[in-house]
Structure formats: C-alpha cells, structure tokens
Amino acid sequence: MIVFDLSCTQGHRFEGWFGSSADYDDQRARGLLACPHCGCAEVVKAPMAPAVPAKGNARQEVLPPETRPMANTPMPPEVQKALHQLAKAQAEALKASTWVGEKFAEETRKMHYGERDEAPIHGQASLAEAKALIEEGVPVAPLPFPVAPPEKLN
Structure with a gap:
C-alpha cells in the first residue's frame, strides 16, 4: 500500500491509500476520486515532505507549536488560490x-x-x-x- 496526501480545488487536504502509484493514476483518470469533505472530483496529489530519518548524532530542533506545519489541514487561502489559478492556466x-x-x-x-x-x-x-x-x-x-x-x- 502507498499513502498519498491529496487535495481538491476547494483547498481540502486528505489522505488516499492505493495499492500502487499506478492504481492512483488509474482511479484519477477514470474519475473515481472525490474529496471526502465536499465531493469535488478535481483531486490531485498534494506536496508531501519526504520521510528522511535524521542522523543518529544530529541535534533535533523543536519548533514552537504555533510554527509547526500541520498535516491534513486546509491549505491557506493564498496557496489554494495560487493552485487554482495554476490549474486554470494549464487547462487553458x-x-x-x-x-x-x-x-x-x-x-x-x-x-x-x-x-x-x-x-x-x-x-x-x-x-x-x-x-x-x-x-x-x-x-x-x-x-x-x-x-x-x-x-x-x-
């Protein structure tokens, strides 16, 4: 199984579990993906941070809670707007x-x-x-x- 962070054009972020990357591509191409929050069918992979483990001797910096990135939260409106405009420009x-x-x-x-x-x-x-x-x-x-x-x- 592979987990992808997904997002819809309304800015909702969510996870999708697939048997493989090809399964995701197939389901997306056939229009089988939809946002669980709003039902929007325009779903794309959201940017994901790579899971790279830290070196054993590396000092870990702890960010204050208010500055930590949060997973599965709506994108900021300006990011949502920029992605929507980019998708619109590509379609055009x-x-x-x-x-x-x-x-x-x-x-x-x-x-x-x-x-x-x-x-x-x-x-x-x-x-x-x-x-x-x-x-x-x-x-x-x-x-x-x-x-x-x-x-x-x-």
Missing part, C-alpha cells in the same frame, strides 16, 4: 495543445531540429527521455498537474 494552455501521447520525445525532437512545424504539444515521456531531451537542449518542461490521455477521459 492545453486547449491549444495537441496530445501526442508516448510520441512526445520523438515529436519534440522533430520540432527542435526543424523536421516538422512547431506547435504546442503535450504527452508522456519517461524520466530517461526527458533527461535526454534536456541534455540535447530541447526545451521541455513537466506540467504541474497530471493530464489524462483523451481516450481515458469521461
């Missing part, structure tokens, strides 16, 4: 973009080397493919929020 940008799926690396290279006309595209690339594109100087960037392939949308 994707309207003018073409889904190329697993051919993303190939199609991006073709545009970079002048083998096809430049156009906004989005798709999937493995970590190795993305690193190779960056090393070649091909301008690419990950999207801030996951995007489901068109054939998996409701």
Whole structure:
C-alpha cells in the first residue's frame, strides 16, 4: 500500500491509500476520486515532505507549536488560490495543445531540429527521455498537474 496526501480545488487536504502509484493514476483518470469533505472530483496529489530519518548524532530542533506545519489541514487561502489559478492556466494552455501521447520525445525532437512545424504539444515521456531531451537542449518542461490521455477521459 502507498499513502498519498491529496487535495481538491476547494483547498481540502486528505489522505488516499492505493495499492500502487499506478492504481492512483488509474482511479484519477477514470474519475473515481472525490474529496471526502465536499465531493469535488478535481483531486490531485498534494506536496508531501519526504520521510528522511535524521542522523543518529544530529541535534533535533523543536519548533514552537504555533510554527509547526500541520498535516491534513486546509491549505491557506493564498496557496489554494495560487493552485487554482495554476490549474486554470494549464487547462487553458492545453486547449491549444495537441496530445501526442508516448510520441512526445520523438515529436519534440522533430520540432527542435526543424523536421516538422512547431506547435504546442503535450504527452508522456519517461524520466530517461526527458533527461535526454534536456541534455540535447530541447526545451521541455513537466506540467504541474497530471493530464489524462483523451481516450481515458469521461
């Protein structure tokens, strides 16, 4: 089992337990995720702090209670607003973009080397493919929020 911190566009944070990361992706793509607080179906993974144990000889600094981050509490309104605006901007940008799926690396290279006309595209690339594109100087960037392939949308 894997636990993800999730959040909805209304700013509610909650945990989701999944058999694997692929199970989360599958359930999200099929529209099976919803906020338990408000029922919102626009659910994404929330930023999570890595669980890195401290060294045995490290002095631990204790923060006063009023400054400690709290898990599973609503996001501050300004963070919620910023994430909503970012999601809205991504959705607007994707309207003018073409889904190329697993051919993303190939199609991006073709545009970079002048083998096809430049156009906004989005798709999937493995970590190795993305690193190779960056090393070649091909301008690419990950999207801030996951995007489901068109054939998996409701």
